[in-house]
Amino acid sequence: MLRHLFTLIWNRKRANFLLITEIFLAFVILFVVGSTLVYSQQNYRTPLGFDYEQVWQVDLDPGMQPRAQRAATQRQVIQRLKSLPGVRFVARSSSNTPFSGNSNRSDLRRTKESGGAYVNGNFYYVEDAMRDVLAPHLIEGRWFDKRDDASTRQPVIITQETREKLFPGESPLGKIIPNGDQEMQVVGVAGTYRASGDLSEPRAAAFLRVSPQDTSFEHLETLLVRVQPGAGAALEKRMTTEILAIGKGWSSNITPLAEQRAAQLKLIVTPLVALVVVCVFLIINVALGLFGVLWQTINQRRTEIGLRRALGASARAISAQIVGEILVVSTFGLALGLLVAAQFPLLGVLGVKTSVYLTAMLLATALIYTLTAVCALYPSWLAAGIHPAVALREE
Incomplete structure (x- = not known):
């Protein structure tokens, strides 16, 4: 099944190129913002070493x-x-x-x-x-x-x-x-x-x-x-x-x-909050883009989906294929993103600990997979609901 999904994505590589690029850029943004937040959070949990009260x-x-x-x-x-x-x-x-x-x-x-x-x-x-x-x-x-x-x-x-x-x-x-x-x-x-x-x-x-x-x-x-x-x-x-x-x-x-x-804390946290807000808006735009692309893809593939249903494919199999395809596309984008992110600890960028970058990579990867899976759920449900007779008659 997994090999079949990779073959499908590769055969439509031109159509998926922009989607892979979008996921790659989203990962890089999440990685940079995540590294900043992880670094700040780890420092915040470290004791100050003195008593400033009173x-x-x-x-x-x-x-x-x-x-x-x-x-x-x-x-x-x-x-x-x-x-x-x-x-x-x-x-x-x-x-x-x-x-x-x-x-x-x-x-x-x-x-x-x-x-x-x-x-x-x-x-x-x-x-x-x-x-x-x-x-x-x-x-x-x-x-x-x-x-x-x-x-x-x-x-x-x-x-x-x-x-x-x-x-x-x-x-x-x-x-x-x-x-x-x-x-x-x-x-x-x-x-x-x-x-x-x-x-x-x-x-x-x-x-x-x-x-x-x-x-x-x-x-x-x-x-x-x-x-x-x-x-x-x-x-x-x-x-x-x-x-x-x-x-x-x-x-x-x-x-x-x-x-x-x-x-001092307010002065430092304000730019971080602004950065997070901008990141959230960018991720929302990415999610809307993924949702729109999937919706269009399903409409273009109604005949293919109807034929599969006519040959005996269950609704769950159709839904799993749609979700699996978007996860494979995400994997291509994440592979490029991880290749770029790996250069940060190797080159010692910003001079922070390697653990900060590794944690940010894991968080960004998990968020991208979660985002793409959530965006694919409704379109996959629509694809699973396509009746084979209706789809073939439309063709």
Whole structure:
């Protein structure tokens, strides 16, 4: 039966060429959109690696205050904020805070004696209190503390993605990482830390300690504040008032990380939704096209179908033949589509995991077969209902 169907399709290859092309293009569109959605869904299910609830970001602008006075004023602001009812912890941070969209990327390298492996990662400058503010998950070693004050090397905590690139199969604790003219020493390993947001892929990163004696301000003008549950507009207003009272001419902008996350997610999801909507309209057009082609084909083949019925073919056999033919046509189109899709993981397009492409291929293939089968059901039912005497008399 299957060989007979392939023979029928091959004998009508010119008539089926446009149908095969249409299915091929539909598969490619579904594969591309499916890859994007699978990639986003897998990233969304990955833990962020920190606790953003009840954390506010405070961006400080010193205005025209002289640079030499800014660090001291910032310290006064921090001490005052810590004393406010409703504030639990305060820590300085570089501007690449969670959901901000900012980055501070640089290479992390092993020493030449250790192989010289390197990875490009995001550097986060944080204070010791950041552990209480964002609660990053440590899987090995420790967080920064007073023991690092006497260290001759800059302490650093790397994420597990950095560890896999630089120290595969070995413990990184105590290892040295060159940093320009200085050296960093690994004191801990954190889990995945996805400050870029819910749909971002886990990437290499490192936390660099800012000691309490550090008086710099320019790259640490952002504060992250953990507040008590239920804190709202009243506390935000109080914080703004205290900042303005201490820093004459200063201004501030307070944003809960939860709101920042929602805004970022909306910005990223909107294009994805638009892409899905466009894809749905294209698939509907493909379905209508398949339905129309099948309807026309059956009308053109009424005599053939009537003759088969006269020779004893059952209605179920006729219906199965129509559905089988469209599935074979779909197979030709899918074969071409899979040949194109296979180039994505082979060439490393977009740099995503091979599993993403394989999942998208399976989903697109299943959807195409389902779509063509559904579109063929009604026309096959009409073909099965053709009475042989009526069809032959029409001829």
